Amino acid sequence: MDRERLVRHLSAAVGAAHVLTDPALKASYESDFTGRHTGRARCVVRPADTAEVAAVLRLCHAAGVPVLPQGGNTGLVGGSVPGPDGDEVVLSLRRLTGIGPLDPDARRITVGAGVPLAELHRRLRPRGWDFAVDLAARDSATLGGMIATNAGGERVVKYGTTRANVAGLEAVLSDGSVLDRLAGLPKDNTGYDLTDLLVGSEGTLAVVTRARLRLVPRPAHRATALLALGSLAAAVGVLARLRLLDSLELAEFFTADGLALVLEQSGLPAPFRTAHPVYLLVECAGRRDPSEELAEALDGADVRDDVRDVAVALDAPDRRRLAAYRERHTESINAVGIPLKLDVTVPLAVLPDFVAELPALLAGRARPYLFGHLAEGNLHVNLLDVAAADEEAVTEAVLRRVAAVGGSISAEHGIGRAKARHLHLTRSAADIAVMRSIKAALDPDRLLSPHTLLPPGP
Structure with missing residues (x-):
């Protein structure tokens, strides 16, 4: 099927206004928010519901055209940005914004894949409920x-x-078949846990359309x-004491350079009269005032712990003012x-x-800014002033060192395109072979996010 014919069929499926071919209209879908990862899409398709997603995937499957699912496009590893060849259809899920009724007895709610995190929080919090995952990019x-x-964010510690x-999912396979595992029952031992399999699969196995x-x-x-x-060692020591609190929800660190x-x-005022090497932002929450x-836990931290000031x-x-020093x-x-962003554990x-x-x-090839989620050892390595000729060597050096100390080359943004060739550093050959087998079973024609997650190879 030629390009023009495919566009006509897609337009019939979702409406011509939601198939974008104009370069100016496609541009925001073809680059991530940092501008580091860019590409060209054959077209951008914006379905409104699961039925339209299934129709789009059936058409692309019949035409042998690869599809790249995209949410808010806030990732850091190029996983939701098309490649340079212009072959992929970007499948934007931002119109899937339905939010079902709150089920307080089951403590569940069903939402569309395109719902922004901040919107879900706005819907739930006035009613006394919350979705526990939170992150700085919540608005997009x-x-x-x-x-x-499988994003982590700020409250993983609790x-x-x-x-x-995630209790359940609805998702569409590459051929347009719909998987419905939305029931989200707390006990269901009827075979493989497909929900757990799809979480963290980076759009390579199916397109998530709704979630319970x-x-x-x-x-x-x-x-x-x-x-x-x-020092950072002091922050780790204080954290060990704070983790004894059941109310601890957040433990974020950053350094003097970042602040x-x-x-x-930002123009924010300095939090303290003098600068200090490391800062630890913590938050406690509970039904009673924590x-x-x-205060008792912090009173136990003294000069021996190298705690120099507290706000x-x-x-x-x-609270928002203090959080801004980290979130901005x-x-x-x-x-x-x-x-150059390297999200590692x-x-x-x-x-x-x-x-x-x-x-x-x-070795002087980059200017680093470091911050992250201390309780999980999740370090966001942000490198500025890296020459293009040094990018691969710098990335390789950092990720190899992470692997050497028993860490992970990706903590919460996934592997995407940028880290696919490095996956072997922290996943064994057997691991990767199993992943390839699962990919082949669910997407035998390799049409879903074909260059994401798995390294190039058979």
Whole structure:
């Protein structure tokens, strides 16, 4: 089927207004928000519901045309951006924005893949409920994209990653067949767990269209603290004490360099009178006011722990002010350059040494800004001023070091296109062979996200 004929059939399936072929209209779907990953799409198709997604996939399957599912396009590894050859159809799921009724007895809600995380929070929180996963890109990140990449975000320390908060899924296979596992029953031992299989599969096995999500009661009280510390090792030590609190929901760290950049770009006032090497942002929440137990835990941290200053916030505006010092890192870094972003996990015991060794590893080829989710050892390595000729060598050096200390080359953004050739560093040949077998079983023609996740090869 030629290009023009396929566009006509797709237009009949979803409406001509939702098949984009004009380069100006396609542009925002062909580049990620950093501008580092760009490509060309054959066209962009924007279906409105599961039936239209299935129709699009049947047409593309019949034509042998690859399809790239895309959510909010907030990823960092090129997994939702087309390649340079212009062959792929970008399947945007942003119109799948339905939100079903809240089921408080089951603590569940069903949502469309295109629902932004912030919209779900706005819908649930006034009613006393919450979806426990949260992240800084909440206004643009969609639930479908978060499920595809098994996003983690800020509250993994208490609630786990997206996978732990998904009870069921509806998804469409590459040939247009629909899988319905939306029931989300707490006990269902009828064979393979297809929901768990699809979470984190990065659009390579099926296109998620709806999800049945687990909810938690919205905590009535919150307390936030920003700690200034002498070292990352000190932050790890203080965290060990804070993790004894059942109310701990968040533990984020950043460094003096990152804070200086945030202050410069945002105009925010400095949180303390003097600068300090490392900062730890923590938040506790519960049905009762957690401020007293947080204060007791912090009182146990003294000069021996290298805690140099503490700011505590109880009301919402002050808590948001403290959170901004961490959450505005990404926009501040992007404002001064296009960073090479390496999202990795390092065992907590070796994280301080890993960070200390990073400048020598980079050998002057990059200017690093580091921040992340401390409790999980999730380090966001943002590298500026990397020459194009050095990008591959810098990436290889950092990821090999991560693998050498027993870490993972991807913590929460997936493998995408950018890291596919590095997958072997932290997944064995047997692992990759099994993944290839699953891909071949569900997508034998390799039409769904064909260049994502799995390394090139047979």
